[in-house]
Amino acid sequence: MQSTVESGRLLLAPAGRVDSNNAAEFEKAAMAAVSANPGLEIALDAGKLEYISSAGLRVLMKLRKLAKKAFPVENVSAEVYDIFEVTGFTELLDVKKRLREVSVEGCELIGSGGFGRVYRIDPETIVKVYSPGLTLDMVQHERDTAQKAFLAGVPTAISYDVVRSGDSYGVVFELLNARTVAQIMDADPGCVEEMGEKSARLLRELHAIEMANGALPNRKEELLNWLPHVECIMEPGEAEEIRAFIQSIPDRNTFLHGDFNSKNIMVQQDGEFVLIDIGDAAIGHPVFDVAGLILPYLYLPKSTLPEEERRRLLGFRLEDGPRMWQAMCGAYFGTDDPAEIERITAATMPVAQLMSSYQGTRRCGYDLEYMNRVSIVGIRQRVLPLIRSAKPLDW
Secondary structure (H helix, E strand, O other): OEEEEEOOEEEEEOEEEEOOOOHHHHHHHHHHHHHHOOOOEEEEEOOEEEEEOHHHHHHHHHHHHHHOOOOEEEEEOHHHHHHHHHOOHHHHOEEEEOOOEOOOOOOEEEEEOOOEEEEEEEOOEEEEEEOOOOOHHHHHHHHHHHHHHHHOOOOEOEEEEEEEEOOEEEEEEEOOOOEEHHHHHHHOHHHHHHHHHHHHHHHHHHOOOEOOOOOOOEHHHHHHHHHHHHHHHOOOOHHHHHHHHHHHOOOOOEEEOOOOOOOOEEEOOOOOEEEOOOOOOEEOOOHHHHHHHHHHHHHHHHOOOOHHHHHHHHOOOHHHHHHHHHHHHHHHHOOOOHHHHHHHHHHHHHHHHHHHHHHHHHHOOOOHHHHHHHHHHHHHHHHHHHHHOOOOOOO
């Protein structure tokens, strides 16, 4: 048996067969590794485990008593999983099957974003392959969130299993002959207004869903928990200004998609809209979702990124981004008055800029050099002036 320390965990990795012939040896090695690494979480990598008998399972029971909780047993083959299941050990330990491999070579790329790419792997199935470096826990979180949303009545794609694709993780979703709203508008710019109005109606339907406390992350709490990570790049008092602004946003248990853009909305042949990329779902005030529309539709087309990159991220013609915002904002708030849409845009802008800084600093892993480089523009020149003049939300 091998043992290593990875990501703050003691990872035990038995190989081959663990039965009455070598269970005592396995126990001795496991206990020695635990003694040498006091305080570390225990996990077991069963990737090379071919069989485990009752003698080996009793060793795992001793490890569970030491851990005082159900520790993870990962990368379990189907044969070994059956043993855990029939003996009831799937109730005693956090047993996870080995991820199946999915190749996207030669598959149609139907969407891409900051965290991964979506491929069609057959006429009824897609896989979202996450960027290398994103952890299994993060990917599992998105899959679990998608299932919670589906059960709450959100029209999201049915999620299947978490898989491996090369050096990355992915989630398989079921879809039937669907295209993204971005693809539809890219092929026919004349339908931007229609797609915008339909997307806005869908967003209002989502915002009519109330979630129980704790069912999903609370967006407002996430922002408040984010502040301590970035206070180091602010001048004295600036973090308190931002904290007060966040706290002023009314509390709601409204379902939030978290990344409601035209590349994450798919339209099936029967016209039904289905959501994907739902890992950022949360609860909170609808302003968080509405503000999220400003970033791709108003800011991205004018950003300093190379035009090809902006075009790829938006998914359709850059000049149609503002048209999409106008159509969605008007339909969501029930107005066709340009002055009213301009007022709503201005009122939402502080949250949009705040979310931009929040997402950017999280995405870089709170790298100090990066945060110092963007703080003047992102926080000092955009966020703070806007929140200082912000008015209370009236919706």
